[in-house]
Amino acid sequence: MQPASIERLAAAFARLPGVGPRTAQRLTYHVLTRPEDEVRALAQALVEVKELIGDCQTCFNLAEGPQCVICADSRRDPSVLCVVEGPADILPIERTHEYRGRYHVLGGALSPVDGIGPGDLHLEELYRRVVDGDADLHGVKVSEVVVATNPTTAGEATALQIGADLGQRAPDVVVSRLASGLPVGADLEHADEVTLGRAFAGRRTI
Numbered sequence: 001m002q003p004a005s006i007e008r009l010a011a012a013f014a015r016l017p018g019v020g021p022r023t024a025q026r027l028t029y030h031v032l033t034r035p036e037d038e039v040r041a042l043a044q045a046l047v048e049v050k051e052l053i054g055d056c057q058t059c060f061n062l063a064e065g066p067q068c069v070i071c072a073d074s075r076r077d078p079s080v081l082c083v084v085e086g087p088a089d090i091l092p093i094e095r096t097h098e099y100r101g102r103y104h105v106l107g108g109a110l111s112p113v114d115g116i117g118p119g120d121l122h123l124e125e126l127y128r129r130v131v132d133g134d135a136d137l138h139g140v141k142v143s144e145v146v147v148a149t150n151p152t153t154a155g156e157a158t159a160l161q162i163g164a165d166l167g168q169r170a171p172d173v174v175v176s177r178l179a180s181g182l183p184v185g186a187d188l189e190h191a192d193e194v195t196l197g198r199a200f201a202g203r204r205t206i
């Protein structure tokens with residue numbers, strides 16, 4: 001039994017991933033001990049990130065404005081695309097320093113049981129990028145697609161689909177899959193840099 005505003009904040013924290021009721025309560029008390037300007041800055045950062053962040057028009061990574069920082073970086077190799085399920089998968093790959101190409105974010109993985117079909121993912125946009133090249137790259141063609149979907153049933157099904165589709169539409173493009181070493185059933189997001197780096201170095205053609 002607590003004041004209603006405390007209950008509301010604790011309930012909001014408890015909806016965050018990995019936060020149980022006890023941690024939610026602790027975070028709420030923590031907020032109450034902090035100076036008002038600090039709490040205001042936190043609240044503002046929460047609202048701002050929702051207002052400012054949208055999808056990159058090229059790769060569907062998170063972006064402030066039309067392009068994400070990776071697509072806007074002219075030093076990135078435009079001939080290689082790494083396909084990931086979500087924007088959260090990009091950071092761990094970047095941390096391996098094994099990869100200097102660009103990305104394509106699918107927005108999920110194929111999972112018929114969850115009602116997620118090819119039309120729900122950014123697959124057509126991927127094939128267009130591979131076949132036509134990115135509009136801003138003045139004719140630079142993609143020569144390799146590295147499929148880095150999660151080593152789960154849905155991730156594997158998605159990788160197979162991409163391999164089959166690109167085999168038909170762009171037979172000259174090498175399509176590879178991250179090598180083993182990644183624990184089956186695990187998320188890329190939680191893989192350590194060494195394992196993920198090795199998986200990248202040992203990717204195989206599919």
Ligand SMILES: [Zn+2]
Pocket residue numbers: 056057058059060061067068069070071072
């Ligand atoms: Zn982008």
